[in-house]
Amino acid sequence: MPQLLPISDQLNNVIDSLxxxxxxxxxxxxFLLxxxxxxxxxSNRGRAxxxxxxxxxxLVLVANWGEYIETDDHVLFLFNSNLILHHSNIVxxxxxxxxxxxVVLFFPxxxxxxxxxxxxxDAYTIITASVLGLHLMVMSGTLLTIFIxxxxxxxxxxxxxxxxxxSGFSAEAGLKYVLFGMAASAVMLxxxxxxxxxxxxxxxxxxxxITYLQQADTAMVTLAVVLILAGIGFKLxxxxxxxWVPDVYQGAATPVTAYLSTLPKIAGFGLLVTFLTPFIANLAWNKxxxxxxxxxxxxxxxxxxxFAAVWQQNVKRLLAYSGIGHTGFALMAVVTFSAQGIKALNFYLAAYAVANLGALMLAGYFANTMKAESLDEYKGLGFKYPVASVCFVILLISLTGIPVSAGFNAKVIVFSAVYEVYQQGHNVMLLALLVTGAVTTVVSLFYYIKIPLYLFLKNQESEGREYPSHKKILVTIVVLSAIVVLLGIFxxxxANLM
Structure with a gap:
């Protein structure tokens, strides 16, 4: 009977974790439903x-809110430490x-x-399964759950x-993504x-x-860590x-691009923080x-x-390269390895998600109504579609980080977190991050401003044919723009929930 006690303890832990x-x-x-x-x-083509x-x-959002209240700043290890739950990953x-x-609203x-x-x-079924995987990415506490x-x-x-x-372009983008993704998975494994x-x-x-890794060969430990980080870095x-990002973002349908540029990136940062935590928390780590x-x-x-985004003419490719830049900026918050830095990261990811989803919805809106996908095709559309164009300007202001917008506050919070840690140790790498972040924020203004420039200040060379488009998308875009302004003012x- 004593031999069965460990199994009994594990089963009790599983039941308690549910x-x-x-x-x-x-x-x-x-997913099943x-x-x-x-x-x-x-027969209703997915409406139901x-x-x-x-x-x-x-409903899942409400359930997560319930967890947020119940955890009360505690760290919970679920299913025999395979999953971890705390305030930050619930956020x-x-x-x-x-x-x-x-994203689901955007699809049709x-x-x-x-x-x-x-x-x-089928797409809604796939998205539902992927969101479950994203939840598990954020909560993963073992290398096995990370990989799965x-x-x-x-x-x-x-x-x-x-x-x-x-679409041949979409199929090509899908094949390219699969090949690169498989290579990244193999490296990570x-x-x-x-x-x-x-x-x-x-x-x-x-x-x-940490004790066993400290005793191992430094080169092998470094190689193992770098390979795992490479797998996570592919997602980020x-x-x-x-x-893979520019071609895949351009070749995929715009709602899929909106999915790829936000959801896996958010979960990837949660996974990165979890992976780094045991090493940063242990003062003996020096490998x-x-x-x-x-x-x-x-x-x-x-x-x-x-800098790559400055030269882009296709709007989706421009947003793809800007998303890469935002990934680098978010890494600033991770490098602080502080509670303030993690809160800054969460706020930044929330502000980025709202503005980026809205910008891609607008890219889809103009592609639907005027078949406009490049900057040249945006000429003069600002006065023809004033509501959409003004919202585009608001969202781009947030992505740039100009007051008064959610993006500005997010960048200020990240800069503050990095500067506070720099003041404590005067690490030159943190100073380099601060300088690079400030310079690239100015650079981002040069390519983001091109979209309002073409919308409002360039004359349309010829009247293009107008195509019918869903008006509901404008309502969603206006709501997202209002959220950006609201978080810019308040x-x-x-921030208090982060």
């Missing part, structure tokens, strides 16, 4: 599945749920997706990118195998983890793992200098993303 696993259980049930709904109501998915995401889960809700408003021969029921959750999200992303099978061989555990929060589009490593990655990513409405 009460704090409600959002993920809801997502699992929602959406799939069944698509089979039963296949969409309504069910939106309602389900709102990220809520941001993911809200962004997923907006895209002409190319709406005319898809198979309908959109990343692969769940990767497979869903591959399917979404290539969803428009009738090799790093995990090395990590396990050196430490003897998959649990990141095992008490003996960190330079030099960004090469890998994470501050230098991530600072160099952040600087290169900010410079490459922002940042504490969201």
């Amino acid at each position: 009460s704090m696993f409600r959002p993920e259980l809801c997502l699992s049930v929602l 959406v799939m069944a709904c698509d089979l039963v109501y296949a 599945s969409r309504m069910l998915t939106c309602a389900g995401f709102l 990220l889960k809520m941001i993911i749920d809200a962004a997923a809700f907006a 408003w895209d002409d190319q997706l709406r005319k898809h021969g198979k309908g959109l029921g 959750s990343v692969e769940m999200v990767s497979i869903a992303s591959y399917l979404l990118v290539a969803y428009r099978t009738e 090799y790093g995990i195998s090395l990590f396990y061989g050196l430490s003897g555990t998959l649990n990141l929060f095992d008490g003996n983890l 589009s960190v330079v030099p793992l960004h090469f 890998v200098d994470f501050i230098t490593l991530l600072s160099v990655a952040g600087i290169v990513t900010m410079v490459a993303g922002n 940042p504490d409405l969201l």
Whole structure:
């Protein structure tokens, strides 16, 4: 009987963990319901599945809010430490749920997706499964759960990118994404195998983890850590793992681009923070200098993303490169390795998600109504579509970081967190991050301002044909723009929850 006690303890831990696993259980049930709904109501081309998915995401958001209240600043280890729950990752889960809700709303408003021969029921099923994977990415506490959750999200992303099978460009983007994604997964898995061989555990929060790694060869430990970070960096589009982003973002349907540029990135940062925590928390760790490593990655990513965006003419490619730049800026908050830095990161990701989703919705709106996808095709549209164009300016102001906008407050909070840590240790890498962040913010103004320039100050050479478009998308865009302004004036409405 004594031999059965460990198994009994594990089963009790699993049962106790279920009460704090409600959002993920809801997502699992929602996935099955959406799939069944698509089979039963296949004739309505996914409308019933969409309504069910939106309602389900709102329910999951409420369940996460309940968890947020219940945790009360405690760190909970669920399912025998395979998953971790605390305030910070619950906040990220809520941001993911809200962004997923907006993306699902956006899907049928895209002409190319709406005319898809198979309908959109499959897409809603895939998104629901991916959100479950994103939740698990944020909560992962072992290398095994990290790999499984990343692969769940990767497979869903591959399917979404290539969803428009009738489009050769979309199929090419999907194939490119699959090939690069498989290579990144293989690299990450090799790093995990090395990590396990050196430490003897998959649990990141095992008490003996750092002790065993400290005794191992420095070169092998560094290689294992770098390979795992490379797998995470692929999801974050960190330079030099960004090469897939422009072509995939341009080739995918605009709602899929909105999904790729926000949800996996948010979950990726949550995963990165979790992976780094046991090393940063242990003062004995001296094998890998994470501050230098991530600072160099952040600087290169900010410079490459922002300067490459200056030369872009296609709006989606421009937003793709700007997203790479934003990844580098968000890494500044991670490098602080402080509670203030993590709160700044969460606020920044929320502000970026709102503005970026709105900007891509507007890119889709102009593509639908005027078949305008490049800057030259935006000439003179500002006065023809004043509401959409003014909202575009507001959202771009936020992405740039100009007052009064959510993006400005987010950047100020990140700069403050980095500067406070720099004052304590005067680390030159943090100073380099601050300088690079300020310079690239100015550079971003040069390419973001090109869109209002073409909308309002360039004359339309000829009257293009106007196509019908969903007016509901404008309502959503106005709401997102209002949120950006509201958080610009009253940042504490969201900052206090972080």
